[in-house]
Amino acid sequence: MTDMIRATGLVKTYKDVEALSGLDLTVPEGTVMGLLGPNGAGKTTAVRILATLLKATSGTAEVAGIDVAKDPDGVRARIGLSGQYAAVDEHLTGFENLQMVGRLYGMPKAAASQRARDLLERFGLDDAGDRPSKTYSGGMRRRLDLAGALVAEPPVLILDEPTTGLDVRSRQQMWGVIRDLVASGSTLLLTTQYLEEADLLADDIVVIDHGRAIARGTADELKSQTGGERIEIVLTDGRQRDAASRILARVAIGEVQTGDNERELTAAVDGGVPQLRAVLDELDAQRIDVLDVGLRRPTLDDVFLSLTGRAAETAPDDTSTDEGTEVPA
Template sequence: MVAEGLRKRYGATTALDGFDLSVPAGTVYGLLGPNGAGKTTAVRILSTLLRFDGGRALVAGYDVARQPERIRDLIAMTGQYAAVDEILSGRQNLVLFGRLYHLRPRAARQRADELLDRFGLADAADKSAREYSGGMRRRLDLAASLIRTPQVLFLDEPTAGLDPRSRNQLWDAVRELVAGGTTVLLTTQYLEEADQLAGRISVVDAGHVVAEGTPDELKSRIGADRLEVVVHDAADLGAAAGIIREICLATPAVDIDVRRLGAPVTDRVAALAGVMRALQDAGIGVEDIGLRRPTLDEAFLHLTGDRVREEVAA
């Protein structure tokens, strides 16, 4: 999947302004950004639901502007809200989708049974979908998207509102799809989700990509790993800071209120072992000590911080 210089305007509002994307086949690719950054517009264009004003896009090797019908035969989409009929049972929902995809009745029933088993819904297959939990509905919705195994699957906020167990079950289902060769474009507000699933991520802001890379590459943008120490007695902060400065070759940041010191490190294990020994030799009591990697949340705020803070303030 490729997008080059996509542009889209809604009246005086620019939704996409030179949006670029390159998604390797058979991977999960994350699309992150603040509200209004252009993520949904990009997904609607790539899934042939919206015309664009400029640029070029290819999905599964076909041109989005000139060959949308070919693309629609090869893609599927799971939106933020489960699109299932609550009156019908889980099995009836899937058979209905199968018939809409022009499967013969017997083939539709067979495919429905395969998907119910695959997504752990076989025991509830004949229950009304209104009796399903939120996680079960999301799995049923994803199963409906896979009546015909798509080459490309668009996932828009797939685990919104799910409990941790249901979220993990859906993550496992996505990983299984990718292992079978499906390409997944994931938009999510849960940065942990992108960190868990996506091999590469694009951060979108103001209609264009402001950063792209693996989760670890994006995290590295905000600095190295850090050593953090919490001492028992605030009176020891000065001595502890001197030890950390000498071993880590960096001036530590000191938070007096919580008696915490932190400094960037390069050789993680050596720094941790050296500081622990030196603090012990100096008789400085330690409440907590450890190494900490930057999180994807921190990288996201670093890359889009001003706009996110403005939204929170508003």
């Protein structure tokens, strides 16, 4: 399978801060790669280099077989980019925004107009297509921005946190749009800090932290690194926590975790329901009252916590690394 995106040893330094520290990345044709990490991990820096908006300090990168440093124009002709913030002209209608993009790509006016109408319908914006985009909701603007990235039907799409700032309903709408793109065979690099998003949409996931890849695999492969399942218990009385924790420790893989509420305990296990039954029997024998109990598979948040020692939503100290500015060459 051809790799549509390939980066080797990418390093990007802003003064004394290293935003990327030797990032390696490959995205096979027709697949979705999720680049997962908190704000400041280096995701946006990597996207800007791949989209020719930044020059790497060192390392190499190719998109659709074209070197991003040697032929940036060739790369730009083959990618669609949707950044963290919707890049639409609020004084133009939705139709005029998309038509303008088509004309900038050199499409004849009639073809650009037809493509704009087709995309408005595809993204559920046809009823609002002749309204100024300043009247659009945040979710509508994001969909219009993504439609703009598809005007030239590029073989590679790069979506940088496409659902950032959206409410739950708008985010789910965007997920539906992205699923349709995937079904059509697009090659997609998706950066996100939403664990559920990566889990739902990506064929393969790269977890990055402090500018380098720290793990790669499918969602199931990454989850398997933290144990098969989780026993979660909520105690009626927090004073029984230590006794309950000792019972869980007998079956746990690693340490028993205590939640923000001292009555909540979580243990990674590999025995599933039989272990849960044994734990409940022992809790009952020791007269430890349980308010709630559950057995669940680990989430990608569990994976990130096990890999980095902190939750995915917690940004590292050098959060400025994704915010560095540089005039593109």
